[in-house]
Amino acid sequence: MACLFALMLNETPHIEWPKEGPTRAPYRVMNDPEIYRLEMKRIFRGPTWHYLCLEAEIPEPQDFKTTFIGENPIIVARDADGTIHGMVNRCAHKGALLCIEPCGKKKEFACVYHAWTYNLKGDLTSVAFQRGLGGKGGMPPDFDVKNHGLEKIRVENFCGMIFGTFSDKVEDVETYLGPDQAAHVRRIFNRPVEVLGYYHQGLPNNWKLYMENSRDPYHATILHAFYATFKLNRLSMTGGVSLGKGGWHNLLYSAAERDTQKDNYEGKNLRSVIRDVGLDDSTFLDRMQEFDDGITVAIQSIYPTCNTQQIYNTLAIRQTVPQGVNRAELHWTCFGYKDDDEEVRRMRVMQANLIGPAGYVSMEDGSVGGYVQRGIAGANEDEAAVMEMGGKDIKPSPGVRATETALRGFWQAYRDLMGF
Ligand code: FES
Numbered sequence: 001m002a003c004l005f006a007l008m009l010n011e012t013p014h015i016e017w018p019k020e021g022p023t024r025a026p027y028r029v030m031n032d033p034e035i036y037r038l039e040m041k042r043i044f045r046g047p048t049w050h051y052l053c054l055e056a057e058i059p060e061p062q063d064f065k066t067t068f069i070g071e072n073p074i075i076v077a078r079d080a081d082g083t084i085h086g087m088v089n090r091c092a093h094k095g096a097l098l099c100i101e102p103c104g105k106k107k108e109f110a111c112v113y114h115a116w117t118y119n120l121k122g123d124l125t126s127v128a129f130q131r132g133l134g135g136k137g138g139m140p141p142d143f144d145v146k147n148h149g150l151e152k153i154r155v156e157n158f159c160g161m162i163f164g165t166f167s168d169k170v171e172d173v174e175t176y177l178g179p180d181q182a183a184h185v186r187r188i189f190n191r192p193v194e195v196l197g198y199y200h201q202g203l204p205n206n207w208k209l210y211m212e213n214s215r216d217p218y219h220a221t222i223l224h225a226f227y228a229t230f231k232l233n234r235l236s237m238t239g240g241v242s243l244g245k246g247g248w249h250n251l252l253y254s255a256a257e258r259d260t261q262k263d264n265y266e267g268k269n270l271r272s273v274i275r276d277v278g279l280d281d282s283t284f285l286d287r288m289q290e291f292d293d294g295i296t297v298a299i300q301s302i303y304p305t306c307n308t309q310q311i312y313n314t315l316a317i318r319q320t321v322p323q324g325v326n327r328a329e330l331h332w333t334c335f336g337y338k339d340d341d342e343e344v345r346r347m348r349v350m351q352a353n354l355i356g357p358a359g360y361v362s363m364e365d366g367s368v369g370g371y372v373q374r375g376i377a378g379a380n381e382d383e384a385a386v387m388e389m390g391g392k393d394i395k396p397s398p399g400v401r402a403t404e405t406a407l408r409g410f411w412q413a414y415r416d417l418m419g420f
């Protein structure tokens with residue numbers, strides 16, 4: 001009996017994936033707490049790279065920023081010699097959050113609880129009352145600070161985006177991205193950037209539902225009334241989907257000035273196309289064409305939880321932070337270029353009204369994941385989402401955005417990592 005109990009404890013949750021493969025995603029992966037625990041291990045501590053911050057946020061020695069990989073709190077710090085280090089933000093004494101500020105400048109990190117102190121590499125440098133008082137108490141003689149530093153992670157700077165990983169096996173970031181996705185990161189980070197501001201947004205759903213949403217060009221002009229009504233993004237515009245690492249990553253792109261089939265939205269009875277409405281103040285739709293390729297909307301997904309975003313002149317990184325099986329937080333970092341003049345900076349800030357928790361375009365994404373989470377509650381074990389738009393395979397889709405190829409790529413990556 002004891003043996004059986006031990007076996008049950010060791011049992012990893014397993015899923016019989018539907019025979020249709022990545023065109024299906026069992027609803028159970030969105031609401032099973034055991035699967036969520038396994039994701040923390042196999043995906044977030046697995047062979048994956050995670051966006052941590054922009055180099056522009058920690059430009060000087062002793063600058064730091066706090067962030068997350070999965071649920072793990074992380075510190076990114078620039079050492080006195082300029083080297084960037086990543087470490088888990090968890091005191092090696094009792095596990096307290098070591099650095100409670102979001103960003104700033106520090107020579108060292110001292111825990112508020114019992115003052116264990118660490119340098120910017122994450123090494124433990126001192127323990128309060130290590131020798132006790134008056135020769136009494138204190139740590140045993142064999143206690144060595146060298147054995148009690150913070151858990152360190154690998155970090156890499158790719159074009160000013162700082163990535164981190166727990167894995168010593170995953171390839172470098174550029175290889176991980178693949179040539180097309182690396183080229184897009186270079187396109188966005190073509191010169192020094194400056195941070196314009198942040199939004200944090202609660203999501204009432206599993207982290208994967210947001211990552212699906214941001215890979216889904218099918219929904220964008222149907223769910224988002226603002227996009228279609230004001231013709232900022234329509235499926236009839238020239239655009240497509242490129243992939244990286246066999247579909248792990250992707251880029252959805254479109255060019256507004258190249259709307260070849262303008263009439264395609266007529267007569268479709270789409271909720272998103274609202275007639276006879278205008279804006280009293282349309283200044284936030286002022287825009288400029290700043291990329292030579294004509295692309296006006298480009299949303300990139302870097303597996304598992306990072307998006308780069310260009311919606312006209314609004315540039316941002318989105319990072320999805322899991323907070324339990326049916327909760328997540330979306331962290332937006334809006335940026336522009338250091339050489340922007342006042343007018344361009346103002347234009348980017350005004351256009352940022354399109355995005356974020358109350359953004360004219362993206363507010364619907366903040367609730368639709370919750371509708372799915374509520375809809376799949378109580379589903380049978382064998383019920384699954386269906387993703388056959390644009391075919392059943394995972395391949396780039398130049399010229400066509402009525403496709404779910406990038407979602408199939410997401411599920412393929414998920415199965416690769418989870419072993420399902
Ligand atoms: S928990 Fe940090 S010093 Fe005790």
Ligand SMILES: [Fe+2]
Nearest residue numbers: 213220224365
């Ligand atoms: Fe959306």
